[in-house]
Amino acid sequence: MYKVLYRKYRPRVFADVVGQPQVTVTLKNELTRGRISHAYLFTGSRGTGKTTCARILSRAVNCLNPVVGDPCGECEVCKGLEEGSMLDVVEIDAASNNGVESVRSIVEESVFTPANTKYRVYIIDEVHMLSNAAFNALLKTLEEPPAHVIFILATTEVHKLMPTILSRCQRFDFHRIAPEPMAERLGQVAELEGAELEPDAALLIARVSDGALRDALSLLDQCLGRERHITLDIVCDTAGLASREYLGQLAEAVAARDSAAALEIIDRLHRDSKDLSRLCVELAEYFRGLMLCKIMKDPGALLQSVGEERRELQRLSGSMGLGTVLHSLDVLEGTLNKLRLGNQRTQFEMALVRLCSPQLDSTPESLVRRIEALESGIALQPPREPVVVKGASFTDTGPTEPIPAEAVLEPVQAPEEPPAPEQASPAPPAKKPTSDPSLEELIANAQRFPAWPDILRQLDAGSKSMAMSFEGSSAYISGEYMLIDAPEIAFELLKRSDQRARLREAITRVTGRPYKLGPYRKPQAKAQEDPMDELVRRAKESGVPVVEE
Incomplete structure (x- = not known):
C-alpha cells in the first residue's frame, strides 16, 4: 500500500525535526542528563511536529542504547515501538475519547508497571477536547503519577486548558516553520523521491502551507502525482492559486x-x-x-x-x-x-x-x-484648464511662480440684476474704484467671520476630502472680500476652478451673497521702539542741543 510522504518521511530522531530547535535541543539535553519530567505539554499550530516529538520522546526514554538523547532505532524496544507491537506507549485521541470514563481507565492502568519498557507513556492528542469532569479526574494522577508513568499532552488551543493542568506540566511551544527551512526540507524529500523541485516552487508550497510542514508535504505529494519536474505553474494549478x-x-x-x-x-x-x-x-x-x-x-x-x-x-x-x-x-x-x-x-x-x-x-x-x-499632485479627476489669478498663474500641478503676498483670487461675478425703473431725478451712481484694495488694507479692516463652521459643514456634505483640508481654518470679512486663514493644502485645492466654485456655492448658501476670495496673512507685530530714540526725538523738537556719538 502506498504511504503518503508526511508518514513516509516522519522524523525518527530530534535532529530530523525541522524548525523547532527551542524544543528539540532542550529535550535532548534533559534526556542526556537524566532529567525526565513526569508530564509534558506540547502546544502550537497544526503540522509543526508536536505528535512527532512526542513519539520520539516516548522511544528515547525507553531506548536501551540512547545516542546523545536520541533513540538508537536498532534495539528491540525502538523497533517494537516503531512497529506498534509493544503496548506500553499509548496514544489517545481526546477528540473521540473525551469523557470521564476514558480518563478513569487511564488512571487505573497507570498503576501497573510496563511489560517490556522502562516507562509507560500516555500521549493524549488534542487534550483541550477533554471535558471538565475528565480533567478533574486526571488532575491528581497528573500531579503525582507513579514513577514509571509519563504523560505527554498535545494541543493546538492551549488557552482552553485549565490553569491547574498548565501548572502541572513542562510546557514547550512549537512555532510555525519559516518558509526557507521548509523549502529546503521539501527539496530533500523530492530528491529522495527521484523528482525535481524548482526552488521558487518549493518556496511557494512553503508559503501556502502557513508554517505547517505536514500540509506542505501533502501538497508536494499531490504535485508529484502530476509531474516529476515540479514548476511554479504546476504548484499554482494544483493548489488552485492565482499566478x-x-x-x-x-x-x-x-x-x-x-x-x-x-x-x-x-x-x-x-x-x-x-x-x-x-x-x-x-x-x-x-x-x-x-x-x-x-x-x-x-x-x-x-x-x-x-x-x-x-x-x-x-x-x-x-x-x-x-x-x-x-x-x-x-x-x-x-x-x-x-x-x-x-x-x-x-x-x-x-x-x-x-x-x-x-x-x-x-x-x-x-x-x-x-x-x-x-x-502628491495626482488628480482624481481629468486635468482642468489653467486658472489665472491676480499676481500669479495657477495650474492643477501647482503655481508656475511663487505666490506673492498680495495675490488675491479673482472673484466670480454675481449675476446681473435687471435695471431698476427710471425715476424722475435719479441720483448719479457712485463711481467704483478702478483698482482693488491691497491685501494689507483688506487685512487691516478684516473682522472674524463667526459662521465659517457652517460653511465647512456645507463643504463636508458635498466633498469630505475638501472639508478635511480646511480643518483648523478660519475666515475674515473685509468689505466684499472673504479672507481665508487655512493650511497650504486648502489653497492648493482652490487653484482648481471646480473646487473654488464649490466653496463659493457653500458661502452663498450660508451668507446669501457672493464674496471675493483671498488669503489671510496675520499682520506682523511692529518692533518695539527704543525708549532712548523717543527721548532724543523729543529733545530735538524742544530745541535742546543733543550730542550724538
Whole structure:
C-alpha cells in the first residue's frame, strides 16, 4: 500500500525535526542528563511536529542504547515501538475519547508497571477536547503519577486548558516553520523521491502551507502525482492559486484606477475555476508585500518572495502611495468576511471597483487615500484648464511662480440684476474704484467671520476630502472680500476652478451673497521702539542741543 510522504518521511530522531530547535535541543539535553519530567505539554499550530516529538520522546526514554538523547532505532524496544507491537506507549485521541470514563481507565492502568519498557507513556492528542469532569479526574494522577508513568499532552488551543493542568506540566511551544527551512526540507524529500523541485516552487508550497510542514508535504505529494519536474505553474494549478502575474496586474489596475481591467482579470480567473476566496487572500498578501516595501528599506525575510517577484513588488510600490496600499488591505480584509455569506464573485468585483474608484468609498481609509493623492499632485479627476489669478498663474500641478503676498483670487461675478425703473431725478451712481484694495488694507479692516463652521459643514456634505483640508481654518470679512486663514493644502485645492466654485456655492448658501476670495496673512507685530530714540526725538523738537556719538 502506498504511504503518503508526511508518514513516509516522519522524523525518527530530534535532529530530523525541522524548525523547532527551542524544543528539540532542550529535550535532548534533559534526556542526556537524566532529567525526565513526569508530564509534558506540547502546544502550537497544526503540522509543526508536536505528535512527532512526542513519539520520539516516548522511544528515547525507553531506548536501551540512547545516542546523545536520541533513540538508537536498532534495539528491540525502538523497533517494537516503531512497529506498534509493544503496548506500553499509548496514544489517545481526546477528540473521540473525551469523557470521564476514558480518563478513569487511564488512571487505573497507570498503576501497573510496563511489560517490556522502562516507562509507560500516555500521549493524549488534542487534550483541550477533554471535558471538565475528565480533567478533574486526571488532575491528581497528573500531579503525582507513579514513577514509571509519563504523560505527554498535545494541543493546538492551549488557552482552553485549565490553569491547574498548565501548572502541572513542562510546557514547550512549537512555532510555525519559516518558509526557507521548509523549502529546503521539501527539496530533500523530492530528491529522495527521484523528482525535481524548482526552488521558487518549493518556496511557494512553503508559503501556502502557513508554517505547517505536514500540509506542505501533502501538497508536494499531490504535485508529484502530476509531474516529476515540479514548476511554479504546476504548484499554482494544483493548489488552485492565482499566478503571481495576475496579482501584479490586479495591483496595477488599482494603482491606475482602471476598474474595467480589474474586472476582466477577475472574469478570466473565474473562468479558470480559481477560488475567489483564496484569490482574495493572495491579493491581500501581495498588498502586504507592497506595504513592507513602502515602509522598510530592506524587507528581507518578511517579504517571503524572491527574484523577479521581489523586483516587481519594489517597482510597483514606487508608483503607489502608502494610503492606497493600506486602503486596499482594509477593503480586502473586510471582503474576506463577506465572501463567506454572499455571492463570492459579486463581492470580490465590488471590492475591486471600490479600490479603483476611491471616490465611491466613504470610509476614513479612502479619504486618507484621496487626500494623499491631492498632496502628491495626482488628480482624481481629468486635468482642468489653467486658472489665472491676480499676481500669479495657477495650474492643477501647482503655481508656475511663487505666490506673492498680495495675490488675491479673482472673484466670480454675481449675476446681473435687471435695471431698476427710471425715476424722475435719479441720483448719479457712485463711481467704483478702478483698482482693488491691497491685501494689507483688506487685512487691516478684516473682522472674524463667526459662521465659517457652517460653511465647512456645507463643504463636508458635498466633498469630505475638501472639508478635511480646511480643518483648523478660519475666515475674515473685509468689505466684499472673504479672507481665508487655512493650511497650504486648502489653497492648493482652490487653484482648481471646480473646487473654488464649490466653496463659493457653500458661502452663498450660508451668507446669501457672493464674496471675493483671498488669503489671510496675520499682520506682523511692529518692533518695539527704543525708549532712548523717543527721548532724543523729543529733545530735538524742544530745541535742546543733543550730542550724538
